[in-house]
Amino acid sequence: MSKHGKRCAVLDSFYITTPIYYPNAPPHIGHAYTTVFADVLARYKRLCGVKVFFLTGNDEHGLKIQKTAEKLGKTPKDFTDEMAEVFKSYWRSLDIQYDYFIRTTDTNHEKAVKEAFNYIYKKGLIYKAKYSGLYCVECEKYYSPGEYVEVEGKPYCPLHNKPLEYMEEETYYFKLSDFKDYLLDVLRNRDIVVPRSYSEEVSSKIENEGLRDLSIARPIERVWWGIPVPFDDKYVIYVWFDALLNYISAIGYGGDHSLFNEYWSSVHHVIGKDILWFHTAVWFSILRALDIEPPRKLIVHAFLTTKGAKMSKSVGNVVSIEEMLGRYGSPDGVRYVLMRIFNMDKDSEFDFQLLDSIYNSELADTYGNLVRRVGVLALKKLRGKVYRRSIDPKLRDELNSKLNAYIEAMDSFDVSRAATMAMDIARMGNQYLNDSKPWEKSDPSKELYTAMEIIRLSTTMLAPFTPRSAKSVSTAFGFEVGNPIKYSVEVVERFNVTDAPVLFKKISVSKKG
Numbered sequence: 342m343s344k345h346g347k348r349c350a351v352l353d354s355f356y357i358t359t360p361i362y363y364p365n366a367p368p369h370i371g372h373a374y375t376t377v378f379a380d381v382l383a384r385y386k387r388l389c390g391v392k393v394f395f396l397t398g399n400d401e402h403g404l405k406i407q408k409t410a411e412k413l414g415k416t417p418k419d420f421t422d423e424m425a426e427v428f429k430s431y432w433r434s435l436d437i438q439y440d441y442f443i444r445t446t447d448t449n450h451e452k453a454v455k456e457a458f459n460y461i462y463k464k465g466l467i468y469k470a471k472y473s474g475l476y477c478v479e480c481e482k483y484y485s486p487g488e489y490v491e492v493e494g495k496p497y498c499p500l501h502n503k504p505l506e507y508m509e510e511e512t513y514y515f516k517l518s519d520f521k522d523y524l525l526d527v528l529r530n531r532d533i534v535v536p537r538s539y540s541e542e543v544s545s546k547i548e549n550e551g552l553r554d555l556s557i558a559r560p561i562e563r564v565w566w567g568i569p570v571p572f573d574d575k576y577v578i579y580v581w582f583d584a585l586l587n588y589i590s591a592i593g594y595g596g597d598h599s600l601f602n603e604y605w606s607s608v609h610h611v612i613g614k615d616i617l618w619f620h621t622a623v624w625f626s627i628l629r630a631l632d633i634e635p636p637r638k639l640i641v642h643a644f645l646t647t648k649g650a651k652m653s654k655s656v657g658n659v660v661s662i663e664e665m666l667g668r669y670g671s672p673d674g675v676r677y678v679l680m681r682i683f684n685m686d687k688d689s690e691f692d693f694q695l696l697d698s699i700y701n702s703e704l705a706d707t708y709g710n711l712v713r714r715v716g717v718l719a720l721k722k723l724r725g726k727v728y729r730r731s732i733d734p735k736l737r738d739e740l741n742s743k744l745n746a747y748i749e750a751m752d753s754f755d756v757s758r759a760a761t762m763a764m765d766i767a768r769m770g771n772q773y774l775n776d777s778k779p780w781e782k783s784d785p786s787k788e789l790y791t792a793m794e795i796i797r798l799s800t801t802m803l804a805p806f807t808p809r810s811a812k813s814v815s816t817a818f819g820f821e822v823g824n825p826i827k828y829s830v831e832v833v834e835r836f837n838v839t840d841a842p843v844l845f846k847k848i849s850v851s852k853k854g
């Protein structure tokens with residue numbers, strides 16, 4: 342085993358989650374950005390031999406869904422049933438291989454939420470009191486002074502650019518303020534939030550502004566589409582409280598705990614930075630109140646933007662998944678280009694010109710071209726039988742160092758860098774062919790075996806990004822996509838090439854975004 346065996350073996354299970362999505366409209370590329378990222382990490386871990394549980398799903402309760410369904414003349418239940426199928430079909434179209442699709446209307450989930458609510462109530466951390474304030478219907482949250490913006494002297498939601506509504510009601514509060522010391526300790530001393538800058542952002546917000554108790558119920562006459570407060574049927578539980586608990590209800594909290602015991606300690610939440618506060622201050626406190634450890638990792642990414650604004654339906658700047666699939670011809674193409682611009686710290690501007698050039702120069706001209714060239718040569722020169730030969734040690738070292746950099750990048754969730762390492766290897770393969778000119782030789786066994794090994798390595802590294810291509814290349818050339826951390830050269834005795842697939846057709850480059 343290589344020296345990297347240890348790094349991956351730290352976890353023998355890997356639980357990865359996406360946020361659960363509001364199904365008020367079909368998913369767009371912004372959702373795909375998050376979900377493909379989680380899928381790439383899940384596939385990588387599976388390749389490493391780790392037991393993976395990959396969770397995604399829909400957040401189906403709350404006023405927004407209730408209103409959307411009403412507008413369509415449907416019941417929220419019928420509407421969310423339909424939308425669950427819509428989301429699943431989009432995830433299929435992008436080859437998202439989740440293990441469980443949770444819906445917050447699932448009976449198990451509702452039971453778990455009630456149980457958690459009761460548990461926290463009995464600990465004295467939930468109380469009833471009056472609340473008044475400014476509320477955003479879209480966010481389904483109250484805004485305090487300093488949190489909202491003013492437009493022509495009126496308070497507006499900073500995210501939705503819509504006026505806030507004044508609201509007054511009796512509600513149930515969660516004693517978030519009790520958790521200040523705990524949160525500051527966890528955020529500062531435990532290495533949970535990735536990248537770390539987000540952890541500092543939250544801890545300084547807590548330090549500077551303090552923590553206010555959080556309203557976690559809504560009167561049923563305003564919001565009836567939700568989980569009832571277990572001991573007070575005049576209220577339903579606030580959607581965020583309901584939604585966050587999906588991460589534990591999905592693995593059996595409130596029921597059979599065997600999956601929970603197996604997976605909770607390795608949970609990796611993937612989120613966009615807009616929901617950072619709820620996933621740190623609120624979620625870590627709820628977990629603490631439930632006597633559950635905070636997540637192992639919270640991986641935060643920046644936004645995919647168009648013209649500088651976060652891609653969102655309300656802003657009206659979304660790119661559809663269909664458009665991307667149509668343009669790049671396969672889920673592999675879409676997945677790859679999205680992950681090449683993936684960034685945790687900085688927003689990535691969505692630009693078709695840039696994506697087209699990544700697609701053409703990397704997938705079509707570099708990796709696809711290498712596979713096609715070598716496949717054709719192997720068939721023509723060696724009738725598809727490529728026997729083991731020794732590989733130039735200098736080249737082997739170079740390949741290994743790229744592989745090491747790839748593993749390091751993947752283990753720190755830097756998928757863009759990992760993809761670049763895989764592509765560098767394919768580029769080395771093309772260069773090697775240009776230099777060694779196997780087509781001029783009567784027996785190019787050594788050159789073609791070397792090239793096949795380069796293809797096997799780059800295909801293995803690309804497999805989490807481009808699973809379909811990995812399958813067709815490994816089938817056409819007769820090898821298995823194995824565990825990248827156990828990779829070593831010259832183990833394949835004979836490649837049996839039966840086809841030289843064309844993986845990615847070049848597309849004509851667009852003039853504008």
Ligand SMILES: [Zn+2]
Pocket residue numbers: 477478479480481498499500501502
């Ligand atoms: Zn809002």
